[in-house]
Every structure is written in structure tokens, then in C-alpha cells.
Amino acid sequence: MHFASSLSDYFLLIGDQVHCTPNFVTTMYGALQAWEEQPWTTLEFSSLSFSGKVFHASDLSRLASFLLLFQGAPTDRLLSEFRLLSNQNVPIRLSPSLFQHVGNFSQLEDACFSVEREKVFGDPDNPSGSVITDMFALLNTLPQDAYTLGEDYFFTYDPVRGNHLTVVLEEPQKVTRIEVLTGSAEDGTHHLQLGQIELGSDPMGQPRDCVRYVLLGPLVQGNLDQRVFYEEEDSVKKMSCIRLLALGSEQSWLVIRKIKVWMESG
Incomplete structure (x- = not known):
């Protein structure tokens, strides 16, 4: 080294x-x-x-x-x-x-490091939640389409820095993995060029939104697929919001294809 x-x-x-x-x-x-x-x-x-x-x-x-x-x-x-x-x-x-x-x-078994087997994830859970955004909807798509599992998506245009699409969970959840897909499913065009995913807690107000957010990670070529960890393994702290935040202002069309959420089993 x-x-x-x-x-x-x-x-x-x-x-x-x-x-x-x-x-x-x-x-x-x-x-x-x-x-x-x-x-x-x-x-x-x-x-x-x-x-x-x-x-x-x-x-x-x-x-x-x-x-x-x-x-x-x-x-x-x-x-x-x-x-x-x-x-x-x-x-x-x-x-x-x-x-x-x-x-x-x-x-x-007797080496200087332990072996951790790969965690196997099934289908996403996507617990009940509402979606709020300050971006315009096009082609009769709805913000909720980005979170509802299936082929639907949310189509918008001219996102600027600070625009967001936020999933507010009905009940706080212990989430273990989040995958976010933007852009066309065919060729990846119209993906979010600069953006990040943030996790929120303490929802309040009307419409409900979280007071505190922490960074999960930046999008990589318009996508994110990342495990979620907590500072303490036995922590009862659960998340209530998942926010897709735009960080740039130099693109026209944007497809937010899907936000997938896996929860802790049991």
C-alpha cells in the first residue's frame, strides 16, 4: 500500500x-x-x-x-x-x-478476514407512500407512476437545480436497498444527468415532507442501486422519505422510470 x-x-x-x-x-x-x-x-x-x-x-x-x-x-x-x-x-x-x-x-475460515455471503434480494417491496414533486408532468404521466411498480414512468421537462421528486412513506420503514432508474428503458436517453438520492426522517406539514435529509449517493449515469445501512445495527431509526434531487440545469427532457425499495424482512 x-x-x-x-x-x-x-x-x-x-x-x-x-x-x-x-x-x-x-x-x-x-x-x-x-x-x-x-x-x-x-x-x-x-x-x-x-x-x-x-x-x-x-x-x-x-x-x-x-x-x-x-x-x-x-x-x-x-x-x-x-x-x-x-x-x-x-x-x-x-x-x-x-x-x-x-x-x-x-x-x-481460518484466514485473517471473515467471509460474508452475498445477500440475495427478491422483488422490491415499495411500501405504501405518496409522491410529491415540483416538476411538470407530461404525456398524462403522474409523479406516482415513478414509484408504482410496473411499466409506468414519470415524464417531465427542463428540470433545474433544486427540483425534486420525493416519496413520502405512509409509515416509517427499515429500508435495506434502493434502486432508482431514470432515462428511457430502451437506450437510456433523457436520464437525469446530475442528481442524487437523499433519505429523510421526521415528516411533517401538509403536504407531508421530511425535515431532515442525509445523502445516500449520487446518480451514476442517471441510476443508483445501493444498499442502505444504519449507524447502529439495532437502531430503531427508520426512514420516511426518499428524495431524488436534481443538481444541474442543462437538460431538456427527463424520464424518471422507477424508484424501487426493499425493506428488512421479518
């Missing part, structure tokens, strides 16, 4: 017995561009506890010193502690995973 600190802008940590998905470098490049202006310590492109983690090369010397200081401790726990010490309180894990473990998991 010390050696690599001056060779590039980013550093990918990857172990052996790992299969990479096709075009994983291109996918990671697009995500890193989208996250370039946001603060982060570790981006995770896999559910594996070791492989698929990306760091700023400028952090490598500090990370290497931290690992050497606690030799013998489980490596995956040290990586998590390093993230926490660098003021990133929750993981940033992008989906779908770009790295999968191959072979026998038992071979790694």
Missing part, C-alpha cells in the same frame, strides 16, 4: 478466489466519477468483507500504518474501524456486486 500511494488516484483491494464481472473497471470508473465531489473513505463494490473495496490513494500510507499497528487483528474489522476513524459512519456499498467469491468458503 505504501508503494502504491503515489501510482494512481484510487486503490482497489481484491483477494484471490474472486471472480470479476465483465466491464467491472468501466463500472467502477463511472461510480468514482459520480462520487468525486462527495466525502468518502471506502467505496464497496461487493458484499465480500475483503475484496471490492476502493480507497483514495492519498489514504494508503495512513491505512498501511494502521494495519501494521494492529497486526494479528482480523483484517476486515480493521478496515471497518479505519472507515469509522475517518468519519464515514456507515458503509457505502453499491449494487450489484462486481466481485463474487469462487471455490469453497471453508478454505477461508
Whole structure:
């Protein structure tokens, strides 16, 4: 890691017995561009506890010193502690995973890091909620069409910085994954060129909207697919709003195809 600190802008940590998905470098490049202006310590492109983690090369010397200081401790726990010490309180894990473990998991039981199996998600849940927006509707589409599961979508034009489409959940929920798709399903045209997804709590007012929002992540080429984590695993804090926020003002047409939400089972 010390050696690599001056060779590039980013550093990918990857172990052996790992299969990479096709075009994983291109996918990671697009995500890193989208996250370039946001603060982060570790981006995770896999559910594996070791492989698929990306760091700023400028952090490598500090990370290497931290690992050497606690030799013998489980490596995956040290990586998590390093993230926490660098003021990133929750993981940033992008989906779908770009790295999968191959072979026998038992071979790694005595290794310096534990094995985390990939979480399998079923169909999205999309709990009951209303949709509010300050964008114009076209072609008889409705804002709610972007959240109702199916083929419907919301079509608008000339979005400007600060415009939003917000899902306000009927009841607060423990959400585990969010996927947002913008642009045409056929060729991706009319996607939101600059935007981000924020998660809100404490809804109030009429129409209801959340008082507090935190960033989940920026859109990557108009889309987002990301796991949702909480600062404390046993936290009772649940989210009430999911906001798609436009950050640019230089596009004409916009298709918000779908917002998909997965909730904690059980």
C-alpha cells in the first residue's frame, strides 16, 4: 500500500478466489466519477468483507500504518474501524456486486478476514407512500407512476437545480436497498444527468415532507442501486422519505422510470 500511494488516484483491494464481472473497471470508473465531489473513505463494490473495496490513494500510507499497528487483528474489522476513524459512519456499498467469491468458503475460515455471503434480494417491496414533486408532468404521466411498480414512468421537462421528486412513506420503514432508474428503458436517453438520492426522517406539514435529509449517493449515469445501512445495527431509526434531487440545469427532457425499495424482512 505504501508503494502504491503515489501510482494512481484510487486503490482497489481484491483477494484471490474472486471472480470479476465483465466491464467491472468501466463500472467502477463511472461510480468514482459520480462520487468525486462527495466525502468518502471506502467505496464497496461487493458484499465480500475483503475484496471490492476502493480507497483514495492519498489514504494508503495512513491505512498501511494502521494495519501494521494492529497486526494479528482480523483484517476486515480493521478496515471497518479505519472507515469509522475517518468519519464515514456507515458503509457505502453499491449494487450489484462486481466481485463474487469462487471455490469453497471453508478454505477461508481460518484466514485473517471473515467471509460474508452475498445477500440475495427478491422483488422490491415499495411500501405504501405518496409522491410529491415540483416538476411538470407530461404525456398524462403522474409523479406516482415513478414509484408504482410496473411499466409506468414519470415524464417531465427542463428540470433545474433544486427540483425534486420525493416519496413520502405512509409509515416509517427499515429500508435495506434502493434502486432508482431514470432515462428511457430502451437506450437510456433523457436520464437525469446530475442528481442524487437523499433519505429523510421526521415528516411533517401538509403536504407531508421530511425535515431532515442525509445523502445516500449520487446518480451514476442517471441510476443508483445501493444498499442502505444504519449507524447502529439495532437502531430503531427508520426512514420516511426518499428524495431524488436534481443538481444541474442543462437538460431538456427527463424520464424518471422507477424508484424501487426493499425493506428488512421479518
